[in-house]
Amino acid sequence: MPGKERLGMSDVPVVEMIGMSKHFGGVIALDKVDFSVYPNEVVAIAGDNGAGKTTLIKILSGVFTPDEGKIFFEGRKVSIGNPMDARNMGIETIYQDLALADNMDIPTNVFLGRELMKPLFAGFLKFFDKKKMILESRRLLDSMRISIGSFGVPVQFLSGGQRQIVAIARSIYFKTKVLIMDEPTAALGVEETDTVLGLIRNLKEGGISIVLICHNLTHVFTVSDRIVVLKTGRKISERPAEGTDPDEIAKIIITGRDEKTTPNA
Numbered sequence: 001m002p003g004k005e006r007l008g009m010s011d012v013p014v015v016e017m018i019g020m021s022k023h024f025g026g027v028i029a030l031d032k033v034d035f036s037v038y039p040n041e042v043v044a045i046a047g048d049n050g051a052g053k054t055t056l057i058k059i060l061s062g063v064f065t066p067d068e069g070k071i072f073f074e075g076r077k078v079s080i081g082n083p084m085d086a087r088n089m090g091i092e093t094i095y096q097d098l099a100l101a102d103n104m105d106i107p108t109n110v111f112l113g114r115e116l117m118k119p120l121f122a123g124f125l126k127f128f129d130k131k132k133m134i135l136e137s138r139r140l141l142d143s144m145r146i147s148i149g150s151f152g153v154p155v156q157f158l159s160g161g162q163r164q165i166v167a168i169a170r171s172i173y174f175k176t177k178v179l180i181m182d183e184p185t186a187a188l189g190v191e192e193t194d195t196v197l198g199l200i201r202n203l204k205e206g207g208i209s210i211v212l213i214c215h216n217l218t219h220v221f222t223v224s225d226r227i228v229v230l231k232t233g234r235k236i237s238e239r240p241a242e243g244t245d246p247d248e249i250a251k252i253i254i255t256g257r258d259e260k261t262t263p264n265a
Helices: 053-060 083-089 106-110 128-142 160-172 190-205 217-223 246-255
Strands: 015-024 027-036 043-045 069-075 076-078 093-095 116-119 125-128 178-182 208-214 226-231 234-242
Touching: 015 053, 027 043, 027 053, 027 069, 027 208, 027 234, 043 053, 043 217, 053 178, 053 190, 053 208, 083 093, 093 160, 106 160, 128 160, 160 178, 160 190, 190 208, 190 217, 208 217, 217 246, 226 246, 234 246
Parallel strands: 043 208, 043 226, 093 178, 178 208
Antiparallel strands: 015 027, 015 069, 069 076, 116 125, 226 234
16 A cells, blocks of 8 residues: 555554445446555545445445455454444444434434433333433543533534534544544535544544545645545545645546556555
8 A cells, every 4th residue: 555654554454445346237336446444544535426435435334235345344354234334343424414413402413323321210211311411422522622512502503513523423432443524524614624624633643544535635635644536436546645736636536547556556
């Protein structure tokens, strides 16, 4: 993998996908794509619409199953048949729509579907432990160095950046090892974008590897260690961010050729 030694990475990827292929009828969405993520690394996947970016991350997150290929997690061959399999391994995904419950508050969204419970009547019944969820949500946001106003406000009244932070908090609470982020800075203002990009750097420093899909190459170069470029379902380039620049990656995306690297190297 280009630049691994310079980046000081472990020899064993936390995720390694080999020969990923996926067809939808006569459409080839992925064609023998290799992709890896190392511990404490931010890898960006770049490419035009229809390049195969979403298909690749949906295979990793368990939404799609590949027609061909192998997946290894922390050196072990695994099968990711559904999103719960991915979650149980420590792979979380934040899609562009965030999938928040707009009419519910921050703690409820952070623990949505995995609510903290407390036993009552000698353990015969269990109820939501709302107090603990509030305390844990506040502790989590404090650890992320993020301040949000009232926790009781429905998230529909939060700004775009604050909603993104709630989605990130929900994803990292449960021992996440790999976080997939689909266009996390889309439609955000400058200040909120800086906050989210800073949070990505903090998550990496905290031991979480990140797969980033982002059309804004300036944002990609702000946080990424490595950039993988897909076009029409094939990997056409893989470069360390250090030593290249947005203009070079943009040219590769447009032309579909990278003279410096070999596809699937």
